Amino acid sequence: MAFERMIKNAFEESRNNCRFGDTLEEIREIQDYIKNAKRICIPNKNGIKVEVLNKVLSEYDLPSAEILHINTNTADTSRIPALAKAYMALDQSDADLIIARGRLGIPGSGSLLIFIDNKGRILTAGTSPSHVIHKKSIEQAVYEEACEALEKIGFEKVEK
Amino acid sequence: MAFERMIKNAFEESRNNCRFGDTLEEIREIQDYIKNAKRICIPNKNGIKVEVLNKVLSEYDLPSAEILHINTNTADTSRIPALAKAYMALDQSDADLIIARGRLGIPGSGSLLIFIDNKGRILTAGTSPSHVIHKKSIEQAVYEEACEALEKIGFEKVEK
Amino acid sequence: MAFERMIKNAFEESRNNCRFGDTLEEIREIQDYIKNAKRICIPNKNGIKVEVLNKVLSEYDLPSAEILHINTNTADTSRIPALAKAYMALDQSDADLIIARGRLGIPGSGSLLIFIDNKGRILTAGTSPSHVIHKKSIEQAVYEEACEALEKIGFEKVEK
Amino acid sequence: MAFERMIKNAFEESRNNCRFGDTLEEIREIQDYIKNAKRICIPNKNGIKVEVLNKVLSEYDLPSAEILHINTNTADTSRIPALAKAYMALDQSDADLIIARGRLGIPGSGSLLIFIDNKGRILTAGTSPSHVIHKKSIEQAVYEEACEALEKIGFEKVEK
Numbered sequence: 001m002a003f004e005r006m007i008k009n010a011f012e013e014s015r016n017n018c019r020f021g022d023t024l025e026e027i028r029e030i031q032d033y034i035k036n037a038k039r040i041c042i043p044n045k046n047g048i049k050v051e052v053l054n055k056v057l058s059e060y061d062l063p064s065a066e067i068l069h070i071n072t073n074t075a076d077t078s079r080i081p082a083l084a085k086a087y088m089a090l091d092q093s094d095a096d097l098i099i100a101r102g103r104l105g106i107p108g109s110g111s112l113l114i115f116i117d118n119k120g121r122i123l124t125a126g127t128s129p130s131h132v133i134h135k136k137s138i139e140q141a142v143y144e145e146a147c148e149a150l151e152k153i154g155f156e157k158v159e160k
Numbered sequence: 161m162a163f164e165r166m167i168k169n170a171f172e173e174s175r176n177n178c179r180f181g182d183t184l185e186e187i188r189e190i191q192d193y194i195k196n197a198k199r200i201c202i203p204n205k206n207g208i209k210v211e212v213l214n215k216v217l218s219e220y221d222l223p224s225a226e227i228l229h230i231n232t233n234t235a236d237t238s239r240i241p242a243l244a245k246a247y248m249a250l251d252q253s254d255a256d257l258i259i260a261r262g263r264l265g266i267p268g269s270g271s272l273l274i275f276i277d278n279k280g281r282i283l284t285a286g287t288s289p290s291h292v293i294h295k296k297s298i299e300q301a302v303y304e305e306a307c308e309a310l311e312k313i314g315f316e317k318v319e320k
Numbered sequence: 321m322a323f324e325r326m327i328k329n330a331f332e333e334s335r336n337n338c339r340f341g342d343t344l345e346e347i348r349e350i351q352d353y354i355k356n357a358k359r360i361c362i363p364n365k366n367g368i369k370v371e372v373l374n375k376v377l378s379e380y381d382l383p384s385a386e387i388l389h390i391n392t393n394t395a396d397t398s399r400i401p402a403l404a405k406a407y408m409a410l411d412q413s414d415a416d417l418i419i420a421r422g423r424l425g426i427p428g429s430g431s432l433l434i435f436i437d438n439k440g441r442i443l444t445a446g447t448s449p450s451h452v453i454h455k456k457s458i459e460q461a462v463y464e465e466a467c468e469a470l471e472k473i474g475f476e477k478v479e480k
Numbered sequence: 481m482a483f484e485r486m487i488k489n490a491f492e493e494s495r496n497n498c499r500f501g502d503t504l505e506e507i508r509e510i511q512d513y514i515k516n517a518k519r520i521c522i523p524n525k526n527g528i529k530v531e532v533l534n535k536v537l538s539e540y541d542l543p544s545a546e547i548l549h550i551n552t553n554t555a556d557t558s559r560i561p562a563l564a565k566a567y568m569a570l571d572q573s574d575a576d577l578i579i580a581r582g583r584l585g586i587p588g589s590g591s592l593l594i595f596i597d598n599k600g601r602i603l604t605a606g607t608s609p610s611h612v613i614h615k616k617s618i619e620q621a622v623y624e625e626a627c628e629a630l631e632k633i634g635f636e637k638v639e640k
Binding site: 003006007010011014015017019021022023024026027029030073074076077079080103104105106107108109110112116117120121122123124125126127128129130131132133151152153154 | 163166167169170171174175177179181182183184186187189190233234236237239240263264265266267268269270272276277280281282283284285286287288289290291292293311312313314
Binding site: 323326327329330331334335337339341342343344346347349350393394396397399400423424425426427428429430432436437440441442443444445446447448449450451452453471472473474 | 483486487489490491494495497499501502503504506507509510553554556557559560583584585586587588589590592596597600601602603604605606607608609610611612613631632633634
């Protein structure tokens with residue numbers, strides 16, 4: 001029962017017109033969920049993104065992830081391919097945290113790296129423009145998206 | 161028939177394992193769609209975000225948007241509140257471009273500003289952390305998200 | 321602007337706790353939309369379902385549909401495969417009415433035949449159990465689902 | 481790890497063009513999940529639907545459900561209101577089975593009663609036309625939808 005109470009409270013606040021933005025407690029709950037994840041999966045055909053993501057997770061002192069071998073090509077026909085990939089991993093594994101990367105929307109819309117919990121709820125995300133716009137290597141793009149996603153919810157790099 | 165052919169092509173490429181990322185042509189189609197939008201709507205209760213967004217649209221020499229008065233509080237119970245707001249506007253208006261802003265995912269996950277077309281397809285997006293993380297004014301956050309969304313698909317500010 | 325006003329009204333009723341179920345006017349608007357559809361598409365690999373569906377459409381004196389050749393296998397990885405197929409057709413064609421059939425949910429959950437409009441909104445649907453439960457031919461199952469979907473919104477077979 | 485392996489297998493079959501419909505094993509897995517549910521929740525404002533649903537569950541010798549008090553009005557702005565209600569219950573409780581009833585699609589499209597598991601996956605469903613079409617009492621409509629949903633996945637009423 002990770003987020004249920006917090007979601008219920010936020011929902012009541014919205015309904016009563018007394019919601020004034022996210023709170024530090026909510027952000028800390030997301031942080032705790034990620035810190036305590038028992039099985040982090042990354043759906044992917046090959047291991048390149050996984051190496052980069054584990055480098056990032058380590059820099060923020062977070063548990064490491066494993067690859068979930070799925071041919072996620074089929075996700076490209078979905079409205080939000082990155083989310084479709086995440087749901088494929090959710091439906092085919094017992095991971096409690098999934099990190100997936102794919103297109104944000106239609107072709108040309110760039111990429112989205114997304115963290116979802118064991119019920120498919122979005123915890124955080126990072127985005128990049130298409131490669132033809134940013135010209136970065138895929139490793140660099142994934143690295144920056146993951147850092148963006150983690151810093152967005154208050155994580156900081158840890159000195160080692 | 162704005163994006164149908166391009167989506168069909170990209171889909172075939174994915175299925176045949178010969179998709180190598182977004183192309184400049186795809187990005188230009190998104191740009192053309194936005195430049196030629198006849199009615200741009202922003203679902204909102206009040207006008208603050210609309211003023212900021214019109215300032216941004218003007219800086220990139222794009223057509224201006226109008227407010228669509230909807231109480232979008234109910235969107236907060238959705239999995240992706242920003243997208244739920246966009247769909248509320250899509251379903252209740254004849255806009256061909258909708259710009260909506262709301263929470264990205266669960267409480268604490270920050271905000272998402274999203275552009276969708278007349279069929280509900282995502283064209284681009286910008287994101288911010290929660291206010292308690294970034295400490296910016298809402299005007300500044302909306303401004304930066306909108307610039308991020310437009311530059312992500314290759315638009316540049318126009319000297320006036 | 322087929323359904324926008326009606327959706328706006330229903331939404332206001334719900335929000336004000338004075339929505340008392342669907343009205344005859346709403347059902348008639350759905351009927352009119354289907355009667356006046358200019359291009360009805362059925363996403364499919366082969367033509368069997370299309371023949372059956374056109375037989376049904378004719379029995380209810382409705383315009384006939386055409387096949388949209390798409391390999392919709394990839395939809396099976398979605399949460400609602402029937403809806404994913406419908407959206408693939410929506411995104412790759414200029415149809416204003418799409419009839420798609422696929423699995424309802426997870427494997428074993430049976431099938432769903434769904435009608436969506438040109439913005440992806442669900443107009444009606446029919447369902448069947450899995451073949452191993454009902455033992456009917458696929459033609460018979462599709463026939464009955466389509467009749468169910470049409471009668472659900474008040475259409476009746478026309479004597480010829 | 482209830483359905484993960486079965487979903488993975490079905491996915492591989494689809495991808496390899498050797499999926500020939502749902503299997504009895506898949507249907508039995510859905511049955512087992514429902515029989516063994518530890519906490520069944522029904523999101524609702526009042527108790528009427530819950531009484532009817534518990535009557536049905538008892539007739540099929542299944543564990544009984546409890547009400548989850550949520551104002552689900554806001555779900556009516558979603559594309560599939562019944563599913564949106566189910567997700568509200570999923571996100572605000574620790575139920576491992578949720579039964580929700582709401583509109584199928586746009587106003588006029590009738591109602592959908594849906595069973596989802598602890599990850600939000602659809603197990604089965606029953607539907608009704610709008611009240612103005614079928615003229616049944618709400619109790620009768622809910623009763624029939626629930627029986628339809630259970631018989632669709634092979635459950636039979638138990639003599640007592």
